[in-house]
Amino acid sequence: MSDLGTLYYINVVAMVVIGLYIVLTKRNVLKILIGLDILGTGVNLLIVVIGYIEGGTAPIYTAGISPAKFVDPLPQALVLTAIVIDAAVLAMAISIAVRLYREFGTLDVRKMRLLKW
Amino acid sequence: MVTIVPSLIIASLLGGAFVMTAVAPFIRRMTKYVPSIVLLFNVLISLRLLLKSTNEPVVEFIGGWEPPYGINLVAGPMGSFLALIISLIAFLISLSFLKYEPTVEEVKFMILFMLSVLGASGLVLTGDIFNLFVFLELMTISAYALVAYGRGGEGAEAGFKYLLAGSVAANFYLISVILIYASLGSLNMADLVSRMTMLKYGVALASMLFLVIGFATESELFPLHGWAPDVYTGAPPSVAAFVSGVLVSASLYVLARFFYTVFAELNALRSEMFAILMLLGVLTAIFGETVALVQRDYRRMLGYSSIGAAGMILVGLVSEIPYAFIGALLLIVAHGFAKVPLFMMSKHLEENYGTRDMEKVKGAFKANSKLAIPLVAGSLTILGMPPFLGFWGKLLLIYGLALKYPIIALIILLASIVEAAYYLRMLHRLVIQDGELKKQIKIDTVELVIYYAFLALLIILGILPMLLSPYLAGAFIELSNPSFYIKVAMGVMGG
Numbered sequence: 152m153s154d155l156g157t158l159y160y161i162n163v164v165a166m167v168v169i170g171l172y173i174v175l176t177k178r179n180v181l182k183i184l185i186g187l188d189i190l191g192t193g194v195n196l197l198i199v200v201i202g203y204i205e206g207g208t209a210p211i212y213t214a215g216i217s218p219a220k221f222v223d224p225l226p227q228a229l230v231l232t233a234i235v236i237d238a239a240v241l242a243m244a245i246s247i248a249v250r251l252y253r254e255f256g257t258l259d260v261r262k263m264r265l266l267k268w
Numbered sequence: 269m270v271t272i273v274p275s276l277i278i279a280s281l282l283g284g285a286f287v288m289t290a291v292a293p294f295i296r297r298m299t300k301y302v303p304s305i306v307l308l309f310n311v312l313i314s315l316r317l318l319l320k321s322t323n324e325p326v327v328e329f330i331g332g333w334e335p336p337y338g339i340n341l342v343a344g345p346m347g348s349f350l351a352l353i354i355s356l357i358a359f360l361i362s363l364s365f366l367k368y369e370p371t372v373e374e375v376k377f378m379i380l381f382m383l384s385v386l387g388a389s390g391l392v393l394t395g396d397i398f399n400l401f402v403f404l405e406l407m408t409i410s411a412y413a414l415v416a417y418g419r420g421g422e423g424a425e426a427g428f429k430y431l432l433a434g435s436v437a438a439n440f441y442l443i444s445v446i447l448i449y450a451s452l453g454s455l456n457m458a459d460l461v462s463r464m465t466m467l468k469y470g471v472a473l474a475s476m477l478f479l480v481i482g483f484a485t486e487s488e489l490f491p492l493h494g495w496a497p498d499v500y501t502g503a504p505p506s507v508a509a510f511v512s513g514v515l516v517s518a519s520l521y522v523l524a525r526f527f528y529t530v531f532a533e534l535n536a537l538r539s540e541m542f543a544i545l546m547l548l549g550v551l552t553a554i555f556g557e558t559v560a561l562v563q564r565d566y567r568r569m570l571g572y573s574s575i576g577a578a579g580m581i582l583v584g585l586v587s588e589i590p591y592a593f594i595g596a597l598l599l600i601v602a603h604g605f606a607k608v609p610l611f612m613m614s615k616h617l618e619e620n621y622g623t624r625d626m627e628k629v630k631g632a633f634k635a636n637s638k639l640a641i642p643l644v645a646g647s648l649t650i651l652g653m654p655p656f657l658g659f660w661g662k663l664l665l666i667y668g669l670a671l672k673y674p675i676i677a678l679i680i681l682l683a684s685i686v687e688a689a690y691y692l693r694m695l696h697r698l699v700i701q702d703g704e705l706k707k708q709i710k711i712d713t714v715e716l717v718i719y720y721a722f723l724a725l726l727i728i729l730g731i732l733p734m735l736l737s738p739y740l741a742g743a744f745i746e747l748s749n750p751s752f753y754i755k756v757a758m759g760v761m762g763g
Contacts, residue, residue, distance in 0.1 A: 254421035
């Protein structure tokens with residue numbers, strides 16, 4: 152494992168932890184959503200990192216490049232799907248946030264008390 | 269003859285949703301028929317798949333890519349049984365759309381409903397762990413929007429909570445998938461089984477824990493159930509019914525699938541995880557049933573009762589005892605069929621009396637015997653009274669558990685007694701007790717058809733449970749015997 156790879160893994164853990172922390176502790180709907188996005192991006196980064204090879208190239212047969220240098224293409228396909236899903240979740244979340252604001256006149260989750268938080 | 273393949277279920281729902289989007293601006297009035305037609309078609313397809321599943325189960329390689337490279341849809345006894353239950357419940361719920369003169373909002377509601385059913389059906393049929401993630405997201409994202417359709421602030425608030433819990437859970441599951449893929453280089457469930465022994469202890473443990481946390485949240489297990497009572501209270505009644513009867517059962521299935529099939533070779537870790545899941549299930553059952561006891565809100569009570577039921581079902585699913593496992597599958601069916609009418613009936617309370625507080629609506633259904641009959645029957649099913657299907661579920665579950673874990677059987681029995689206490693109290697309040705309310709409730713024919721269809725199913729299956737037995741036994745064989753599943757999924761059996 153190269154140093155750069157380790158750094159990426161540390162980054163992944165940090166992003167997931169920060170994201171979770173924000174989701175669990177913040178009280179503003181938009182801040183919570185930012186936390187959710189950081190969490191999701193951290194997971195997406197993890198997907199990219201597992202396919203990473205130091206000095207790797209695209210997995211297309213080319214003269215002079217050995218197949219051992221090919222990066223794994225599957226994680227890239229997976230991460231595209233995951234990014235799209237993340238975007239969909241956020242779009243949905245923001246539209247619900249708009250409705251929350253209309254209903255309650257605030258984005259503070261402590262003031263939304265129709266149901267128990 | 270055209271061959272029946274599992275992807276028809278997914279294609280028809282997706283196709284139906286697209287058609288509705290396309291034609292809604294021109295002939296909006298006709299769109300209300302689409303969900304029922306498509307879902308009836310799915311009921312027939314999944315029935316056909318189920319009938320074939322014990323002899324020559326159908327497996328389909330999407331795009332012709334054979335496993336382990338491509339995605340496969342596996343209609344084994346377990347998958348097609350759950351697909352049939354999901355389609356049936358969704359079909360009967362979709363009948364309630366027929367009374368709409370659909371507005372633009374209601375057309376969107378129907379489309380989202382179909383997408384959510386699509387996600388749930390895909391979840392139980394897929395044989396690929398990343399594809400499972402995609403179906404999970406499809407199912408839950410549509411469900412967040414459906415929940416947010418609930419009235420006023422309650423709906424938006426419940427939808428937001430569900431979204432937070434659900435998407436954190438889905439991310440956890442994705443981490444688990446990626447850990448497995450990074451170590452083993454495969455995403456196909458059947459292919460993963462034999463590779464699992466190569467997994468390092470730490471990675472295996474981490475991926476199992478992420479999986480358990482993710483799906484314990486989706487299937488409302490204590491202590492990760494936080495979103496569930498609010499969703500059941502805030503969502504529109506039909507959506508609350510759908511979440512309780514379909515989404516939770518599909519999530520519980522995923523836990524069973526992973527620990528019976530995918531992790532089958534990791535024996536030591538697997539039995540520890542079964543113990544943890546068993547404990548979670550018992551705690552959930554105790555917690556759900558006791559908290560339901562103190563609820564005054566009709567739907568919140570049903571919600572906590574659903575949480576308790578999820579715990580009982582999980583205990584049966586992870587017990588590795590044939591009787592208890594089959595009992596748990598029967599409970600999935602009985603609970604789904606009974607909870608849908610019970611949840612949908614809360615609509616009559618809200619519309620006629622403006623409250624769901626059971627103390628304030630005493631005798632609400634007393635003058636409405638047409639509603640009281642399915643209410644009583646649904647409650648008795650959940651309590652496990654004959655002649656309803658719930659009787660066999662509870663009986664087999666408790667009998668099976670008593671063979672190996674008498675103490676857990678006793679706890680489940682006690683939880684059932686607590687359940688009986690609050691259901692009977694609810695029935696006493698709403699049906700027997702005299703209240704000021706003697707209003708005749710106006711009921712749509714469509715709603716009565718839905719209630720009585722579920723009632724008929726529960727009684728028919730309760731009197732003739734042997735109709736289901738070959739498939740239930742097949743489902744247990746499929747799960748307890750991974751080599752059977754591998755043969756099916758790789759297309760060695762049948763076509």
